[in-house]
Amino acid sequence: MNQASPSTVLPDAAPAPRPSACPGLLRIVAARDGGICRIKLPGGELNAAQAEAIAEASARHAAGVIELTNRANLQVRGVRGGEAAALSAALVAAGLGPDGVAPDAAAGSDAMAKRAAPASNALRAAAADDVRNVMISPAAGRDPFALFDTRPLCAELLTLLQGEARFAALSPKFALLVDGGERLARLDHPHDVWLAASQVRDGVRFVFGLAGCPPAVALSQNSTQARRVDGTGALAAVSPSQVPALVRALLHTFLDLAAADATRMRHLLAAHSVDAVLQRAQTYVDFPLSRDASLASWHRATPADAARRLGAHAQRTTETCHVGGQPPLGRLDAATLHALAALARQQGNGTLHVTPWQSVLLTDIAAHAVPVVLTALNTLGLACDATQAITRLIACAGSPGCAKSLADTKADALRLAARLPENVEVHLSGCPRSCAAAHCAPYTLLAVSPGTYDLYRRDDGHPDFGQCVARQLTIEQAADLLDHLARSP
Numbered sequence: 001m002n003q004a005s006p007s008t009v010l011p012d013a014a015p016a017p018r019p020s021a022c023p024g025l026l027r028i029v030a031a032r033d034g035g036i037c038r039i040k041l042p043g044g045e046l047n048a049a050q051a052e053a054i055a056e057a058s059a060r061h062a063a064g065v066i067e068l069t070n071r072a073n074l075q076v077r078g079v080r081g082g083e084a085a086a087l088s089a090a091l092v093a094a095g096l097g098p099d100g101v102a103p104d105a106a107a108g109s110d111a112m113a114k115r116a117a118p119a120s121n122a123l124r125a126a127a128a129d130d131v132r133n134v135m136i137s138p139a140a141g142r143d144p145f146a147l148f149d150t151r152p153l154c155a156e157l158l159t160l161l162q163g164e165a166r167f168a169a170l171s172p173k174f175a176l177l178v179d180g181g182e183r184l185a186r187l188d189h190p191h192d193v194w195l196a197a198s199q200v201r202d203g204v205r206f207v208f209g210l211a212g213c214p215p216a217v218a219l220s221q222n223s224t225q226a227r228r229v230d231g232t233g234a235l236a237a238v239s240p241s242q243v244p245a246l247v248r249a250l251l252h253t254f255l256d257l258a259a260a261d262a263t264r265m266r267h268l269l270a271a272h273s274v275d276a277v278l279q280r281a282q283t284y285v286d287f288p289l290s291r292d293a294s295l296a297s298w299h300r301a302t303p304a305d306a307a308r309r310l311g312a313h314a315q316r317t318t319e320t321c322h323v324g325g326q327p328p329l330g331r332l333d334a335a336t337l338h339a340l341a342a343l344a345r346q347q348g349n350g351t352l353h354v355t356p357w358q359s360v361l362l363t364d365i366a367a368h369a370v371p372v373v374l375t376a377l378n379t380l381g382l383a384c385d386a387t388q389a390i391t392r393l394i395a396c397a398g399s400p401g402c403a404k405s406l407a408d409t410k411a412d413a414l415r416l417a418a419r420l421p422e423n424v425e426v427h428l429s430g431c432p433r434s435c436a437a438a439h440c441a442p443y444t445l446l447a448v449s450p451g452t453y454d455l456y457r458r459d460d461g462h463p464d465f466g467q468c469v470a471r472q473l474t475i476e477q478a479a480d481l482l483d484h485l486a487r488s489p
């Protein structure tokens, strides 16, 4: 679904953004159920007015289906023919566009309007939209375990990404992770560049690595958050104030060295040594940047706990909580999004946080209001308890939404939810592209025909989905086998 464009070495003059199959705010991509418009949320956050604008625009110009993505963004599905420009313009008017983009740039998202719109505006805006890929914890600044409030750093990096014309050459999938040490953190998505706060004697430093995830300790045997996913491991550490310059240096280095078909940092590292990459990056900064051998065994001190996305958890400020709920398989309708916006206004700080687990977090809820908020979320159909099976299932759009899908994965996931064994997490994918999961899930059901799947189990010795443990299973057979595997030593 998200084919990325090749990276090329470009001069510092404004480059022409390349075509891409990735949906964006200004690039509505066709799917079987209509157009897809992806809305990048800075730090995963949107205010209640923006949520209402999305709900209204999705009902007016599309099918009223809103998806939460695994990169903590939103996307509107089912955009109707001829209404792409109007949808994009409504979203830009709500302040959801890239920095400095005027609503007229949105005209570029509609083929007819594109002829009348200044094409360069639309292309610049689409490029700025594409590069807005910085992930932080949805509880950044509030999580009591955090070593550093990453929100200002995230804002600074987003400005950097959009501010240099050359960075428009980065793939729309090229992404950064800034980890503040929160307990609520997603650490199993590989990122092109990751940075993680680390406590040292005189304060906090940011350890960084490439093409992977911050190494972390396990919370429990079943934790999916405790895995180091390939990449370089920790390379070096810089002070928080040096992070923007470091990231700028690494992005320029990538663009300097990447071959025409290299779109991600892992491609660069397949052709160049880590030391060569760091040496090149050193030419862009005036502080020392070389591999620090003492960090070879560095890992994050605090285990991450994905279950904290659900239910109520104390924030750093006393007597306040964040409260989270997960819509079934990451989908909301417009009415539910309207209701969530109202709830955030009434009981919280008027903002919603989308999490990379395709759930929603309401922040700054007074402790006494928690029961009211939990009841409201449950009434809206959001699961707030990790024991609910639906919180352990993810599925791609499936055959109703995607021509590549061999099965109706979402409908099958709902059937599986009724029989899913405790503590078992399953990803259903309509084809090997794995749009619903940037990570390798403990179990993956890969569709082979309508209602029939091959079952894979995560295994460090096997790439992609892991080891295939059974073929051609119905959902009922898959449930039985998962139950058996869950009981096996």
Ligand code: SF4
Residues within 6 Å of the ligand: 001, 396, 397, 398, 402, 403, 404, 405, 406, 429, 430, 431, 432, 433, 434, 435, 436
């Ligand atoms: S079938 Fe699913 S995983 Fe494959 S391209 Fe379509 S949405 Fe993505």
